[in-house]
Amino acid sequence: MAKLLMKGNEAIAEAAIRAGAKHYFAYPITPQNEVSEYLSRRMPEVGGCFLQMESEVAVINTLFGAAAAGIRAFTTSSSPGISLMSEGLSYITAANLPTVVVNMCRAGPGLGGILPSQGDYRQMTKGGGHGDYHLIVLAPASVQEAVELMMLAFDLADKYRNPVGILADGLIGQMMEPVDFDALPKPTVYDKSDWITDGAKNREPHLIRTLFLDPVPGEIENRKRAEKYRQIEKNETRYEIYNLENHPKLVIVAFGTIARVCKTAIDELKTMGIEVGLFRPISLYPFPYTELMQVGEKAQMLLSVEMSNGQLIDDVKMAMQGKKPIHFYGRQGGIVPAPDEIVEEAKKLFNVS
Numbered sequence: 001m002a003k004l005l006m007k008g009n010e011a012i013a014e015a016a017i018r019a020g021a022k023h024y025f026a027y028p029i030t031p032q033n034e035v036s037e038y039l040s041r042r043m044p045e046v047g048g049c050f051l052q053m054e055s056e057v058a059v060i061n062t063l064f065g066a067a068a069a070g071i072r073a074f075t076t077s078s079s080p081g082i083s084l085m086s087e088g089l090s091y092i093t094a095a096n097l098p099t100v101v102v103n104m105c106r107a108g109p110g111l112g113g114i115l116p117s118q119g120d121y122r123q124m125t126k127g128g129g130h131g132d133y134h135l136i137v138l139a140p141a142s143v144q145e146a147v148e149l150m151m152l153a154f155d156l157a158d159k160y161r162n163p164v165g166i167l168a169d170g171l172i173g174q175m176m177e178p179v180d181f182d183a184l185p186k187p188t189v190y191d192k193s194d195w196i197t198d199g200a201k202n203r204e205p206h207l208i209r210t211l212f213l214d215p216v217p218g219e220i221e222n223r224k225r226a227e228k229y230r231q232i233e234k235n236e237t238r239y240e241i242y243n244l245e246n247h248p249k250l251v252i253v254a255f256g257t258i259a260r261v262c263k264t265a266i267d268e269l270k271t272m273g274i275e276v277g278l279f280r281p282i283s284l285y286p287f288p289y290t291e292l293m294q295v296g297e298k299a300q301m302l303l304s305v306e307m308s309n310g311q312l313i314d315d316v317k318m319a320m321q322g323k324k325p326i327h328f329y330g331r332q333g334g335i336v337p338a339p340d341e342i343v344e345e346a347k348k349l350f351n352v353s
Contacts, residue, residue, distance in 0.1 A: 003178035008143045008168070009034035009076075011179045012102060013042065015150035016074055020187045021100070022048035023073035025062045027055055027081060030114040031170040032104035035076040056081040060088030067097035068208050070196030072154055072187075074100035078170070079108050079120050082128065089163055090129030094210035096195075096225070098157035100150070101135070102166040104173040107334040115334020116170035118256060121311035124167045125285045132222055134229055135165040136236065137284040139255045143177035149282075151184050158190040160232055167284060169307060171257045171336065229286075238282035239291055242266065248275035249300040250349055253292065253316050255281050258307055258337060265342035276346055281315075292319040299324065301349060305342060306330040 006014070013035045016024070024043060026036045036052065043050040053059045059075050066073035077085065082103045092099060103124060107117040124137045136156050140146035146168060153164040197206050212218030240259075243266050244251070254262045259280040266276045279295050281288055296302055301324055304313040310328050317326055329345045331337045347353070 003180045005176055006143065006179050007034055007174065007176050008146055009104070009173040010038045011143050011147050012076070012150055012166075012173070013038040014181070015147040015184070016100070016154070017042060017046055017048070018181060018184060018187070019072065019151045019154040021072040021074050021154060022046060023066050023071050024048070024050045024075065025053055025059045025066070025073065026075050026077065027053050027059050029078045029081045031106055031116070031173050032076045032078050032102065034173065035102070056084035057088065060085040060092070063099050064088060064092050064095070064097065067092060067099040068095065068197045070192040070198055072158075074102065074154075076102040076104060078104045078106045079117070079123075080111060082120065082123060086123075086129035089135065090127070090131050090133060091210050092163050093133040093135070094131065095208045096161040097163070097208070098161050099163050100153045100157055100166070101163060102168065105167060105169050107332070113334050114170065116257070116307060116336060117332070117334060118169050118258065118307040119309070119311070119332070120167060121284065121306075121308060124165045125287070125315075133225065134232075134285050135163050136160065136232060136286070137165045137167055138238070139167050139282060139284050140172055141256055141259050141280065143172065143175060144179055146172055147179055147181070148184065151187065155188045156236065158188070158192070160228055162228065162232075167256070169256050169258070233286040236283060237286050237288040237291065239288040240280040240282060241295065242278035242280070243270070243275070244277035244295060246275055247298040248277040250303060250346060251277045251279055251295055251299040252303045252305055252342070252346075253279050253281070253312065254305040255284065255312060258305055261337060261339055262305055262342055264339040265346065268339060268343050269346055274346065274350055274352065287315045287319070289315070289319040292316065293321070296320050296324050301325045301327060303327045303329060303345065303349065305337060307336060308332065
């Protein structure tokens with residue numbers, strides 16, 4: 001089958017179906033509404049279920065129920081909608097349930113605007129809701145990668161019984177690019193028979209809970225979850241490097257579509273005789289701290305480029321442990337930095353006019 005030219009939101013929706021997700025619950029919010037529009041038609045074609053709920057709070061709690069029944073289910077939303085889902089995400093994580101949540105990030109804080117942003121980095125990677133927990137968080141930089149990470153997200157959710165978040169700035173959802181679905185791996189099937197709540201006619205009942213009034217079992221559960229996160233951090237870091245062969249003095253750190261803008265800037269700087277490299281984290285949690293340290297140690301300085309007021313930079317600093325100077329360049333309000341801006345910022349760091 002030839003590649004298909006698809007809008008990012010629609011490609012994400014189709015990827016979820018091919019990953020085995022037959023249940024989708026959502027509430028409208030720009031810039032991800034095309035996912036719901038696509039699935040309102042597509043889900044009935046594959047024998048699936050699409051419900052538009054009355055609120056994001058209803059969405060996440062319906063998702064809780066579907067996940068508890070062992071169903072591959074997911075939702076998509078955008079920044080304020082994810083905020084409303086945060087309590088439910090904490091509950092789902094406490095219950096050790098697998099599900100996938102896509103955040104097509106828009107400008108903020110507050111209602112913000114419908115233009116793309118990366119201002120939800122902390123919201124997604126540092127929990128967002130209450131308690132000690134993490135989402136596994138993946139950040140695509142293209143429509144094809146968004147499709148591939150959607151497939152991976154469902155597998156990781158089932159493997160670790162933990163919610164997985166896709167953090168994509170609004171550009172990913174709105175741009176159109178060729179997508180090769182034939183290149184995707186088949187979804188992994190996980191045995192869920194020892195915990196799902198799908199009726200107990202021929203077995204002992206399963207109990208899914210998040211409340212521990214006795215502090216001892218509550219601490220035990222949290223320690224089990226912490227060990228799970230250690231395994232995730234050990235096994236699931238993902239990243240991309242670009243133009244690092246000659247160990248450039250400056251390494252840019254960026255994720256999502258802004259990393260593609262940085263590549264264009266790096267290529268332009270190369271024509272000027274200025275060598276700059278790129279480190280792109282694909283997994284935002286677990287963050288590739290060790291790998292970034294190994295790259296950063298060979299550079300003189302690092303530059304975090306973001307569509308925010310500086311959130312990724314916190315993890316860059318943590319990775320480098322004060323060993324190298326770390327600079328920042330960011331735009332907000334839905335403004336996407338242009339390659340020329342990044343070129344000029346790099347030239348300043350090199351004291352080149």
